[in-house]
Amino acid sequence: MTKYIFVAGGVMSGIGKGVTVSSIGRILKSKGFNVQAVKIDPYINVDAGTMNPIEHGEVFVTEDGTECDQDIGNYERFLDKNLNTENYLTTGRVYQTVIGRERNLGYNGKCVEVIPHIPQEVILRLNKVAKKSNADFCLVEIGGTVGEYQNLVFLEAARMLRLRHPKDVVFVLVSYLPVPEMIGEMKTKPTQYAVRSLNMAGIQPDIIIARSRYPLDKIRKEKISTFCNVSEKDVISAPDISSIYEIPINFEKDNLGNRILKKVGLKGRQSKLGDWQKLVKTIHSRRQKVIKIGIVGKYFKTGNFTLLDSYVSVIEAIKHACYSFNFKPEIVWLNSEEYEKNPKKILELKQFDGIIVPGGFGKRGVEGKIKAIKFVREHKIPFLGLCFGMQLAVIEFARNVCKLKNATSSEFYITQGKGGQLDKLKSLKNKTIEPVIDIMASQKEKIKMGKYGGTMRLGAYQCKLENKSLAKKAYKQSVVYERHRHRYELNNLYRQALEDRGMKMSGINPETNLVEIIEVKNHPFFLASQFHPEFKSRPLSPHPLFKEFIKACSKKKQKEK
Numbered sequence: 001m002t003k004y005i006f007v008a009g010g011v012m013s014g015i016g017k018g019v020t021v022s023s024i025g026r027i028l029k030s031k032g033f034n035v036q037a038v039k040i041d042p043y044i045n046v047d048a049g050t051m052n053p054i055e056h057g058e059v060f061v062t063e064d065g066t067e068c069d070q071d072i073g074n075y076e077r078f079l080d081k082n083l084n085t086e087n088y089l090t091t092g093r094v095y096q097t098v099i100g101r102e103r104n105l106g107y108n109g110k111c112v113e114v115i116p117h118i119p120q121e122v123i124l125r126l127n128k129v130a131k132k133s134n135a136d137f138c139l140v141e142i143g144g145t146v147g148e149y150q151n152l153v154f155l156e157a158a159r160m161l162r163l164r165h166p167k168d169v170v171f172v173l174v175s176y177l178p179v180p181e182m183i184g185e186m187k188t189k190p191t192q193y194a195v196r197s198l199n200m201a202g203i204q205p206d207i208i209i210a211r212s213r214y215p216l217d218k219i220r221k222e223k224i225s226t227f228c229n230v231s232e233k234d235v236i237s238a239p240d241i242s243s244i245y246e247i248p249i250n251f252e253k254d255n256l257g258n259r260i261l262k263k264v265g266l267k268g269r270q271s272k273l274g275d276w277q278k279l280v281k282t283i284h285s286r287r288q289k290v291i292k293i294g295i296v297g298k299y300f301k302t303g304n305f306t307l308l309d310s311y312v313s314v315i316e317a318i319k320h321a322c323y324s325f326n327f328k329p330e331i332v333w334l335n336s337e338e339y340e341k342n343p344k345k346i347l348e349l350k351q352f353d354g355i356i357v358p359g360g361f362g363k364r365g366v367e368g369k370i371k372a373i374k375f376v377r378e379h380k381i382p383f384l385g386l387c388f389g390m391q392l393a394v395i396e397f398a399r400n401v402c403k404l405k406n407a408t409s410s411e412f413y414i415t416q417g418k419g420g421q422l423d424k425l426k427s428l429k430n431k432t433i434e435p436v437i438d439i440m441a442s443q444k445e446k447i448k449m450g451k452y453g454g455t456m457r458l459g460a461y462q463c464k465l466e467n468k469s470l471a472k473k474a475y476k477q478s479v480v481y482e483r484h485r486h487r488y489e490l491n492n493l494y495r496q497a498l499e500d501r502g503m504k505m506s507g508i509n510p511e512t513n514l515v516e517i518i519e520v521k522n523h524p525f526f527l528a529s530q531f532h533p534e535f536k537s538r539p540l541s542p543h544p545l546f547k548e549f550i551k552a553c554s555k556k557k558q559k560e561k
């Protein structure tokens, strides 16, 4: 029987449930177990694909094309394993299945109710994930915070599963202990309330991960133990640290892995975290060369705060590549809209070792990004374009090198929502605009019908690499599979014109003849991909394109010295 570890959060969101699950997974994997991880998001959306990144952070894409929560990305990076659609549950997904089954008489005339039928479906899905991969452990992260109405049915699923298999289910609460500035003392009361809320849902946590600014002291451990009904040994200190990759090592200081094994009646085993420890040592080593990367985007601002969540996989991929060379990454956020308002500001790009233009949607900020791309192309600053970044690099090249002044993407001329979009497209042709980035016929139909959810070109597709290209040099192989998430493509009608002026189409999808990678010659590094390489980068095996890019950034820096 697979052992299930449920992880829920207390007190507030954003305290690192996802990396906790990932870290527990890494520890158990290092002990030789086969580990699966599932994320449950308690919203009605069927997947994360329709949500604005500012609202929900990055939309991560799996090999099979599921648009999911960024935590799945963390699981993949820590477990070094591809996950797929079964690893992701939302309220919407669960209800959709239950309602579908009801419509097909799947409940034999019974009244179908939230309890027990929704938790039953959740359990069914968890069992399926576990069985398919023959998992020893299935980690389940319940999104939201305990005490909320939204995730109650999922807690109920955990309770029901534990009732049936008391020896096979562990419940972990990740809680937060604030240290209010005026008092200067770490407070345990919010955690006590969180545990009480869990108790009301019929669940007693076995382990409490105590997140805080500082490590937990003896007094706090005792207090949590006494008031929350867990052994002191099961209160795990989890202070703020500078790198998430340090968390598995920190957890092991409190013996978390073997505490979990004990709960499910298994003998303790040694963790083999040697490679991971080496990584953490590199991250903290002092003698490193700093590589300064600018990311030109727009999904940063939320009120007065800067949100980095929208590009988490890009950030991690930069870090992985830098760590592999023992460089220290310095990442700076550049808001493209500022280059539109203040043209002189573009000169700031000179100080960077490399520039990335990541994925994006819609017209806002686009002209600023195009200006940035022109600048780095002309000033020979290493450039990596990701998805939208590639599309805008093509537009920039078409406008400024091929002299197609009106080059653009038809994305900017299609209004969102059902109906009417095709007329807009037609009028675009009349305006003699050059859609160097265009929508495929099959996508046009979907948009016309207002079918937006899960209908982009999604997931892994084959990409054949050209000989003598930068891409091939980086990958050191001829065929790769990379993950996509976009509706628009390089328009093959303009391919010849672009190639004639020196753009290299260095990666092609053989089935559709779509261009997947472009390069610009006579430049130290100018490469952009229609896919998202960042989704496949792992801390211990960085992505080849990011590595090659960072290498070029380092060379630029060397030259300037």
Ligand code: GLN
Pocket: 358, 359, 360, 361, 362, 386, 387, 388, 389, 391, 411, 485, 486, 487, 488, 489
């Ligand atoms: N908006 C572009 C498209 O839909 C690019 C999407 C992206 O960057 N992920 O094709």
